[in-house]
Amino acid sequence: MPGQKFGPAWFPGLIAIGLGACGALLIRSGMRARGALVALPEWIDRPQPRRAVAAVLAGLVFYILLADRLGFHLTGMLVLLLWVRVFGASWRVTVGVAVVATLAIHLAFYKALRVPLPWGLFERFAF
Amino acid sequence: MSVLGQAFALVFDPYVLWIILASAAFGLFVGAIPGLTATMATALLVPVTFFMPPVPAIASIVTATAMAIFAGDIPSCLLRMPGTPASAAYTDEAYAMTKKGQGEVALGASLVFSVIGGLFGTAVLIVAAPALAEIALKFSSFEYFWLVILGLASAVFLTRGNPLKGLVSLLLGLLVAAVGLDNPAGFPRFTFGNAELAGGLTLIPIMIGMFAVSEILRNVAAIDQPWQMAQANIGNVFRGMWTLAKRYPAPVARGSVLGTAIGALPGAGADIAAWMSYAVSKRFSKEPEKFGTGHVEGIIEAGASNNSALAGAWIPALVFGIPGDSITAIVIGVLYVKGLNPGPTIFMTNAASIYAIFLVFILANLLMLPLGVAAIKGAKQLLRAPRTVLMPVILLFCVVGSFAINNTIFGVILMLAFGLIAYAMEENGFPVAPAILGMVLGAMLEENFISSMIKAEGSFLAFFERPIAGGLGVLVLVVASVPLLRRFFRAAI
Numbered sequence: 001m002p003g004q005k006f007g008p009a010w011f012p013g014l015i016a017i018g019l020g021a022c023g024a025l026l027i028r029s030g031m032r033a034r035g036a037l038v039a040l041p042e043w044i045d046r047p048q049p050r051r052a053v054a055a056v057l058a059g060l061v062f063y064i065l066l067a068d069r070l071g072f073h074l075t076g077m078l079v080l081l082l083w084v085r086v087f088g089a090s091w092r093v094t095v096g097v098a099v100v101a102t103l104a105i106h107l108a109f110y111k112a113l114r115v116p117l118p119w120g121l122f123e124r125f126a127f
Numbered sequence: 128m129s130v131l132g133q134a135f136a137l138v139f140d141p142y143v144l145w146i147i148l149a150s151a152a153f154g155l156f157v158g159a160i161p162g163l164t165a166t167m168a169t170a171l172l173v174p175v176t177f178f179m180p181p182v183p184a185i186a187s188i189v190t191a192t193a194m195a196i197f198a199g200d201i202p203s204c205l206l207r208m209p210g211t212p213a214s215a216a217y218t219d220e221a222y223a224m225t226k227k228g229q230g231e232v233a234l235g236a237s238l239v240f241s242v243i244g245g246l247f248g249t250a251v252l253i254v255a256a257p258a259l260a261e262i263a264l265k266f267s268s269f270e271y272f273w274l275v276i277l278g279l280a281s282a283v284f285l286t287r288g289n290p291l292k293g294l295v296s297l298l299l300g301l302l303v304a305a306v307g308l309d310n311p312a313g314f315p316r317f318t319f320g321n322a323e324l325a326g327g328l329t330l331i332p333i334m335i336g337m338f339a340v341s342e343i344l345r346n347v348a349a350i351d352q353p354w355q356m357a358q359a360n361i362g363n364v365f366r367g368m369w370t371l372a373k374r375y376p377a378p379v380a381r382g383s384v385l386g387t388a389i390g391a392l393p394g395a396g397a398d399i400a401a402w403m404s405y406a407v408s409k410r411f412s413k414e415p416e417k418f419g420t421g422h423v424e425g426i427i428e429a430g431a432s433n434n435s436a437l438a439g440a441w442i443p444a445l446v447f448g449i450p451g452d453s454i455t456a457i458v459i460g461v462l463y464v465k466g467l468n469p470g471p472t473i474f475m476t477n478a479a480s481i482y483a484i485f486l487v488f489i490l491a492n493l494l495m496l497p498l499g500v501a502a503i504k505g506a507k508q509l510l511r512a513p514r515t516v517l518m519p520v521i522l523l524f525c526v527v528g529s530f531a532i533n534n535t536i537f538g539v540i541l542m543l544a545f546g547l548i549a550y551a552m553e554e555n556g557f558p559v560a561p562a563i564l565g566m567v568l569g570a571m572l573e574e575n576f577i578s579s580m581i582k583a584e585g586s587f588l589a590f591f592e593r594p595i596a597g598g599l600g601v602l603v604l605v606v607a608s609v610p611l612l613r614r615f616f617r618a619a620i
Contacts, residue, residue, distance in 0.1 A: 006577045006580050006581060006585075007314070008310050008311070008312040010577070011301075011305060011576070011577075012305050012316060012317075015301050015302050015305065018294070018298045019295065019299075022291055022294050022295045023295070025291055026291060026292070029291075041348065041554060043348040046351055048351040049349065049351055052347045052348070052350045053344060053347055053348055056347055057543075059522075060522075060539070060543045061543075064536055064540055067536060068536060072527070076523055076526075076527075079523065080519050083518070083519035083522065084515060084519045087347070087350055087514070087515040087519065089515045089516060093515075097519070101519075102523075105523060105524065105527055108175075109174075113174075113175065113177070113178045113531070114178070115174075115530070115531040115534065117530070
């Protein structure tokens, strides 16, 4: 910024210099250690954890994209169904948990704490 | 009515007492489940406390964290997995005791000496914080600048990992803090024309991501590995505690003092306090060869240490608004929201609320005795809680909590993004705590740096000219040389 010695660019500039220097030092020590360039986590070879992690990420992205349109109640129940089932519970437990937990969060956040959870499509059934 | 009377009235209100009890149960549960930490308990509580009056809001966090730090010792004994990082220092020791058939003693010692440490830390908090506030009234931007630097330096240099990676983590945190309009020049930075970014990144969804979502990912990645519970017959956990207290008075005192001091140091908290106290205990013990084979001495000292650190961390948080650990980093945000702006004047403007918080500290530590016994007795059932159900429910809770802060889906996006970042960081040895400290302290650091530079007309020497500022500057250099000293003495701290 003109006319100012210590403007808004000062601080991010210092951070950039610091990150650059640290990055260079880490690259140097990494070259010395001679490991592989990219290492995958050990669980990637085991089917159950791989499915479970994928389900977590897919469920969260699904929620972010559709919660405003489908409403919290449907979206929340669907992601719980996905997660509990993929993590290895029986269908009976899965459905029970999805319904009870969604209802509990509705009571705690929507009713007690008055968080405006979106209703989306179900606006006219709001309770 | 006197201030103390008002404070009593604020705490001994049925609603507040109910909140304390519920938070205690929540804290014991979260602390006892491996992978769910005290910091995570705090992050999950924030969306709920958002809607409470100040005293119950703070009371719930104080109680839950005190319980969680103790309860972290339970799975150490039974599963050889620390319930919270603050128990990691003596997990092997506690498990070895259980294997020798002394699980009852290990759990009893954890409980009793956690309470003693917690009460000691609370006493220091009550005495030291108002006294320190008197001095802090005279602080200028130079002193605040150094205090912030001290907190950041402790977070980077007092961890057990590679300090270089800690520094990277810190710088990333500072970079996040730089986003938005909230800087001394009021100039939009890194906003890309986006309105959500112009307001700066909201910290609570970020913290829920970094402390909760990343832990859930780690748990889920090990979902096919069942927990192996050790056999332990647990009767009266208080049996033999008096003998232990008489036999090891020095470790109890040392652990409490060192823990409070580490906690009070900005930027270093219960995790580091436990590691240091365990190492100190071994060094000064009459029988160091027994350490690691299931010897109770280190558990006593480090167990007292991590609970005292919890209270100690509130000293800089209340007096300067500078967090003593990652829990108080979250608490400071709550204090501002509740109108209890931290700073030296808080003891005058909000005396009743502050004394009420002190009372809650005492109450929480005393409540730990009966509730702790109940948690130990119920531990086997507690640890059988199926992760297949627990993790999804907590995850949806995180989603709703991140949403509730600003009522926008942007909070959930932040949560997911920072959850993935934190997971990747920790898997590669980058500690998360310095990043959090950087985010919380970034604005304060920049503001005090820029205004000091303007006052000093660009002279760096001015930062050392005032006596307290100079002293703090020297302390920063001492903290920064800890890794070098460690290498020199080859200490196991």
